[in-house]
Amino acid sequence: MHQDHELHVRRRGRNFGLLAVLLGFIVIVFALTVVKVTTGGFAEAFDHVARPALVPDDGATPTEDDE
Amino acid sequence: MTDLSLHMAHVDGPAEEAGLRDYWQLLKPRLMSLSVFTALVGLLVAPEGLHPFLAATSILWIAIGAGASGALNMWFDADIDRVMKRTRNRPIPSGRVTPSDALALGLFLTVLSVTMLGLTANWVAAGWLLFTIFFYAVIYSMWLKRTTSWNTVIGGLAGAFPPMIGYAAVTGTTPLEAWLMVALIFMWTPPHFWALALFVKLDYHVARIPMLTVTHGRDETRRQTWLWSLGLVAVSFVTAFTAIGGPLTLAVASVLNAVWLQRAWAVVRRDDLDSDADAHLAERRLFKWSLIYLFAHFAVFVAEAALGPYGGW
Known part of the structure; x- marks a missing residue:
């Protein structure tokens, strides 16, 4: 029959405490991510094409009709 | 051989x-609870505001940062703690935690708290948190605590930063109002601690810590308590006329300061013979008032902010 080592028995409380802390940390980081993504402005990373959102609309931009 | 190594491991x-x-x-x-309270006030009085979850987690990281500096302090001060009655049963001197474990915990929590505060709020707040931990653990604990009798004053500065970190977590800046909250705790700490030192016989001399009561005498400590009280009152009134203050702050500060000055004057105008005769009544009354004072003063800043358009000037 399997018997726990004396060290594991002695440290059981401490190990479960550490488990709770680690799980809490994971929950906090996940919730932080959700809050940051849902409340902050979406990141506009450089994607190798000119983004119309960043081009000032001064009326000089050629459109398909001009051609 | 095996036996010997086992004994060594045990030692x-x-x-x-x-x-x-x-x-x-x-x-x-x-110590952490004071940091949490003052940081929370700093966060609540800052303009704009922060998402409630980001605010709560920012406070958590600041608390963990304060805890990290506590662990580093306990690691370095283990030799002092071992010889003083009050601290002899702390985890390191009692042998329950090894010094290297305490150091590892302090360093790990420093990295964790600073990084997480930077990611949660901003890097200005994280930078000030890192500076505060460095100031408390290195400048105060490792250097000045053992070399100058002004250690209480300098140690107080480390405890004064949390409201500014809380403010910076929201705005990313540290304007005059944030610094005034720092100044208020900075001016409050020495008279608060000296009042305690005058009625509790702390055995700092055993550990050779140069406390003011030992190096400059108890009469000089009484005089310094009065001088710092005057400084505290001045800072307190200045805060009432800034963006975090208002008429309500002015009214509450007037009462708090009047009682403080009356109690501090009672301490400075007597000597140890009078003090022993009534079991240090005046010193105890000043110490008790100092606890109410700090709590009420910071609470009124929050009340002023909560009043919104009805608060402030």
């Missing part, structure tokens, strides 16, 4: 198994 290792409570004690929870 170097902890005397008994450390529990979670011992690691919690390493973080100096009482």
Whole structure:
């Protein structure tokens, strides 16, 4: 029959405490991510094409009709 | 040979198994609670505001940062703690936690708290948190605590930063109002601690810590308590006329300062003979008022902010 080592028995409380802390940390980081993504402005990373959102609309931009 | 190595391991290792409570004690929870309260006030009085979850987690990281500095302080001060009656049963001197474990915990929590505060709020707040931990652990604990009798004053500065970190977590800046909250705690700490030192016989002389009561005498400590009280009152009134203050702050500060000055004057105008005769009544009354004073003063800043358009000037 399997018997726990004396060290594991002695440290059981401490190990479960550490488990709770680690799980809490994971929950906090996940919730932080959700809050940051849902409340902050979406990141506009450089994607190798000119983004119309960043081009000032001064009326000089050629459109398909001009051609 | 085996026997010898086992004995050696026993000598170097902890005397008994450390529990979670011992690691919690390493973080100096009482010091942490003051940091949490003042940081929360700094966060609440800052303009704009922060998402409630980001605000709560920012406070958590600041608390963990304060705990990290407590662990580093306990690691370095283990030799002092071992000889003083009040601190002899702390986790390191009692042998339950090894010094290297305490150091590792302090450093790990420093990295964790600063990084997480930077990611949660901003890097200005994180930078000030890192500076505060460095100031408390290195400048105060390792250097000035053992070399100058003004250690209480300098140590107080480390405890004064949390409201500014809370403010910076929201705005990313540290304007005059944030610095005034720092100044208020900075001016409050020495008279608060000296009032305690005048009625509790702390055995700092055993550990050769140069406390003001020992190096300059108890009469000089009484005089310094009065001078710092005047400074505290001045800072307190200035805060009432800034963006975090208002008429309500002015009214509450007037009462708090009047009682403080009356009690501080009662301490400065007598000597140790009078003090012994009534079991240090005046010193005890000033100490008790100092606790109410700080709590009420910071609470009124929050009340002023909560009043919105009805608060402030």
